[in-house]
Amino acid sequence: xxxxxxxxxxxxxxxxxxxxxxxxxxxxxxxxxxxxxxxxxxxxxxxxxxxxxxxxxxxxxxxxxxxxxxxxxxxxxxxxxxxxxxxxxxxxxxxxxxxxxxxxxxxxxxxxxxxxxxxxxxxxxxxxxxxxxxxxxxxxxxxxxxxxxxxxxxxxxxxxxxxxxxxxxxxxxxxxxxxxxxxxxxxxx
Numbered sequence: 001x002x003x004x005x006x007x008x009x010x011x012x013x014x015x016x017x018x019x020x021x022x023x024x025x026x027x028x029x030x031x032x033x034x035x036x037x038x039x040x041x042x043x044x045x046x047x048x049x050x051x052x053x054x055x056x057x058x059x060x061x062x063x064x065x066x067x068x069x070x071x072x073x074x075x076x077x078x079x080x081x082x083x084x085x086x087x088x089x090x091x092x093x094x095x096x097x098x099x100x101x102x103x104x105x106x107x108x109x110x111x112x113x114x115x116x117x118x119x120x121x122x123x124x125x126x127x128x129x130x131x132x133x134x135x136x137x138x139x140x141x142x143x144x145x146x147x148x149x150x151x152x153x154x155x156x157x158x159x160x161x162x163x164x165x166x167x168x169x170x171x172x173x174x175x176x177x178x179x180x181x182x183x184x185x186x187x188x189x
Contacts, residue, residue, distance in 0.1 A: 021102075030160075061140065
């Protein structure tokens with residue numbers, strides 16, 4: 001029975017990871033170069049930088065952690081001079097290059113996930129409890145990618161008002177909703 005549960009859990013988590021990866025790339029669609037790179041928070045968070053960051057994260061977690069390094073050169077988190085460089089794109093890096101590298105990392109990660117059992121051992125030296133299983137890394141990367149997809153939702157809404165659900169709702173609906181929320185916030189405050 002446990003093998004059935006293990007395979008179900010692995011496929012379920014992997015399926016959700018595949019979906020949220022696509023959500024990340026969808027947030028770039030229809031936007032120009034400036035808008036996908038533009039710092040929209042005080043810390044510089046931007047859409048293309050989130051994709052670049054997830055590329056590095058996945059390459060390390062599904063690569064090095066399981067002794068299956070991604071075959072292309074990638075930045076190192078332990079290189080203090082490069083710390084944070086994965087969170088934004090230089091003017092010399094193209095959207096196409098970053099998106100295609102992310103897709104190549106997906107293929108490599110998917111290969112690791114498919115080749116290993118959910119309880120396959122891995123080692124994450126930068127974690128306080130470094131000895132892990134594929135299960136731990138799948139949950140971590142699904143959480144990490146979902147977290148950044150939420151950031152991307154907010155950034156995209158700031159840029160052009162696009163949300164995942166507003167296709168059937170017009171500007172008047174959202175203005176009325178915002179006023180209702182503002183009224184409730186003031187009443188509670």
